[in-house]
Amino acid sequence: FAVNLILDNSETKTAPIVIEHSPTYRNLFGATERVVDRYGYWRTDFTRIRSGSILKALGGFLVINALDLLTEPGVWHPLKRTLLSEQLEIGSFDPFYMMAGSGLKPEPIPIKLKVVLIGERRLYDMMLSYEEDFKKIFKIKAEFDHVMPFSNRAVRDYVSFVRKVTDSENLPPFELSGLEEVLAYGCRLAGRKDRLSTRFTNISDLIREASLCASEKNHKVVTGVDVRCAVRHATERVNLIEDKIQEMYEKELYLVSVKGKAVGQINGLSVYDTGEHSFGRPTRITVRTSVGRAGVINIEREAELSGPIHNKGVLVLSGYLRGKFARNKPLVMSASICFEQSYSGVDGDSASSTEVYAILSALSNAPIDQGIAVTGSVNQKGEIQPIGGVNQKIEGFFDVCKIKGLTGKQGVIIPRQNVPELLLKPEVVEAVAKNRFHIYPIATIEEGIEILTGKPAGKELPKGGFTKGSVFDLVDKALDKFAKQIKESGDGDGEAAARKARALAKRRARKR
Template identity: 75%
Template sequence: LNDICYVNNFSDPDYPIALSFKAGEGRQFKKEVNYIINSLRKAIPKIFTGDDYKDKKNRIISDYSNRQKKILAKFEKKMTESGFVMMQLQTSDGTIRTDLQPIIDEEPASLEKLEHLVREGKFSKERLEEIEGRRNQLRREMEQIGSESKKLAAKLEAVLEELDYSFISPLISDKFDVLKKKYTEKRVVEYLESAKQALLNDLDRFKEARPRRGEEDPPPFRKKEPFEEFAVNLLLDNSETKKVPVIIENSPSYRNLFGTLERVVDRFGYWRTDFSRIKSGSLLRASGGFLVINALDLFTESGVWQPLKRALTTGKLEIAGYDPFYMMAGSALQPEPIPINIKVVLIGNRRIYHTLWHYEEDFKKIFKIKAEFDHVMELNDKSLRAYVSFIRKITDNEPLPPFDAGALEEIATYGCRLAGRKDRLSTQFTNIADIIREAGFCAIDKKRKTVTKNDVRFAIRQKTERVNLTETKIQEMYDNNTFLINTSGKKVGQINGLAVYGNGEYSFGRPTRITVRTSVGRAGIVNIEREADLSGPIHNKGVLVLTGYLRGKFAQKKPLVMSASICFEQSYTGVDGDSASSTEIYAILSSLAHIPIKQGFAVTGSVNQYGEIQPIGGVNEKIEGFFEVCKSKRLTGKQGVLIPVQNVDDLQLKPKVIKAVADGKFHIYPIKTIDEGIEILTGVPAGKELPRGGFTKNSVFDRVDKALDKMAKQIKASAKEDESNENSKSKN
């Protein structure tokens, strides 16, 4: 890790210099430079007011003053001998000018006056011309003396500067030499040398503005900070950073990511900036570590993506002011680019990732590693310890009461339910944290020192009740028989299917009546939902699988000729998914065999063409949904749900359902094949295929086979009758 400082570029202030130090050295460097400047500001004025300096300065000034006096005295003597005197005259515009006038009759007289006397005949013309000649000669000598005086003043100023330098230079050089020995990096040494020379080249900066007569302090407009250019702008300070920095940028605007150049209004009303107003962003603060950004937030900010690509591609950060609307005058300041070594982590969904991968050419060059986070994790000791640590972290930070063993177990159970499997835990930690907090508040409300499992269950129940209005309204329709569902008795061609409803934040299951009517015909299986454009593609596929199963089971030696209509009764929105395909087969078999199905059962599970039951989703919601309906219509002890055997590991049922199953009031039947399911639903053996053809006598499959055989014969007879009628019409 490094520290980064911006310092003044004394040769070109528009291009500030970036200096890099080891972590912690940047702060120390700034402190020591400030100390040197402050100590010089205190020490050097004392030197200028010291007796030794004053004595030497006064001697030099006195020497040059005497030399000037000698020159002036020599000129004045010659001027007097020539009969002239130097006069200070006021002009018409109020200015003062110096003039040489001759002495006539012991009085100075102007040339204009003498010319007037010549015209009157009172003064000789020859004498006037002589006076003018001497006057011009003296004026030339006076101009020469003025030039010599200026040269003498310049020499005096140079000698005084040398005097200042001789007194101040050793002090400044010694202090900067100490720093150069400590900070030996070439660029730092070069900066210190240039800073030293800048101080030595302008020692007047140590002579601060003083109050004028009658002032206690000089006014602000005459106060100038003469040493601001020697400040050190510590842009990145890692002196207290012990680990690799991980910066999470929640608001990735241009300013927050890259930094900016702050502008201020000076006393003249102009916007200005300098190296001391350069500010860092999260991209620099994360240098040497990781910067985490939400991809959606990044791409909703204007003017950010292209500079970010450039910085990651070149490995250099350029800090500039961002003014997309050009409301301020642009700054000429161009800070030196800073080398950065950083890993940027973009967090987003698959859609954003694939969009960037396909349409942003540079994305795949810059972001080479893709990591996907699962919404579940394996249930083991390590993950359970992580869950406990997560709970502890929240209870410590909030603060909330500690969770006892029962509450911890209940949270883990809730995590399993969110994951949808017994051997998995959910990583939807936002939802888990909400339950933890609500359970904690529940315990506080009841003035308990620890959170119990009952508090967790109460929190889960409360959360459910806040979002289950749709479920409540639908349940009311079952209670008042608006939705027609039988939970007892038997019916031919009628069965209870199970569906899952969801609104994004909450899902629940409820039964739906599925009916089948079969007849002689060639229409095959008619999906009424599809005909009404209420069936999704997966459900349509599931219905087509039914035909494959029936052909494979009953149409190896005869054609499959029948018409069967399948309907999801009182379904007005849409049906999709194949979890009801096994349910539909049971209803078709019941209708063909004229064997009633027990209405106390509900069924879920998809099926393949070989009659094997396949797993489905939402098994817990479906079981609990049918349980609620059965409970509202009275539990008989003969009700239950048929589920795929593969979904047994996914069961995470509510305590009341588990209790009802344990008490024998409700049942769950895991099945592997259609054969197992039809026997449970009808109480009649499914039947086995016999070597000579057909199925076990009086079994379900036997009755179905005979019914299909009868339909085939009826179709054949009907076809012959139609052919005979056609022939009779032809003869007539």
């Protein structure tokens, strides 16, 4: 007789924690191994019974990657039955054996353990929707944020993590300036100065590459220069599209002015995301106004290149204009808005304030400083709202200004709420510190139009109208002139009728 000890936890003093990296059927449930005897037959006996991760985690915790588990054939349903029945059957089924029967069927083993699945939220939501027993098995859901508050404890944890990586991989130590740059990189990943990223895989990669940069320069310790070098190298490997676009600005294939002034023309900012890399770039936005009743015409929408959020932004800015200039009279005008040289679609409302400024400029004939780009959404009250990608947008415009020549008067208008998110690259910070580039945080449309035109926005007077000579006064007078011309001609619906006719023609073309 012999004894087959498939599990021995006699020396275990705490609950076992088993992490299963390859959740195959054999690795989870165990198996009954077989051998070929000298006659060519498959043979097995009880001494060839092997335990799996479920049995090894008995009385403790079994940790599995949810995506790996669900994509492994023939594993989910046996695991579900095992956890619901609290009975483990070893070697009862293996989808990869052509001859699954082993001739042995060990008695089910009573089990008590906690299974922890790690995965994305959308995977959890999917399982909750399509697997009725999922909530019965996994009763507790814990969400983990990808950022953490910037605190003394978080800084200590970051420093400890850096040391752990360098010690375990025999990398050179980090000096203070190097650690500061790692923390700055963590803030940049988190998107705010008061947060640190918990994407430690990215941090580990940065530590390794910074160590390589230090070794190439024969540095005994990793400095801040080495970390910045690593960040630059990592960016250069994935920013080919950004380089190509900047080359097009340099060759003036993309038409953008960063000097001088122009009426009804402004530089908006957008963010391109390629998956591994995101960057900002300026886009020329133009507005043409005329007598008519069509209101604000979104050319991108007419060309079916506008997304729903951008369409909403245009409707919101139309509401702002009506509330500001048409409370006692109809808003009589036609204003067409266009994102020039945009052929792949536009979405988002971060340019809605930019579009308002361009409309105000076109109506008032007040030229806009082309050296100042704008980002920020607006509500119907004229308040500027925060947007995403503020760092990429500022840096993108700075790069174009650098290509075309910095004048010392260029800059970017941003929402005031985005100031805590500013984590700009050192080159931009240095330019701002030396007054060669400027950042203007604002809270209202009035603040922005004054910066762009150099004219007072204007205050509403008790008897109606606005401060004489202000931008709003000029806009109000232009709208009065449009209304008078329509009244005299008795025709202002031609443009609106044409738009309806075009829309009807499009619908008929689709039906065909």
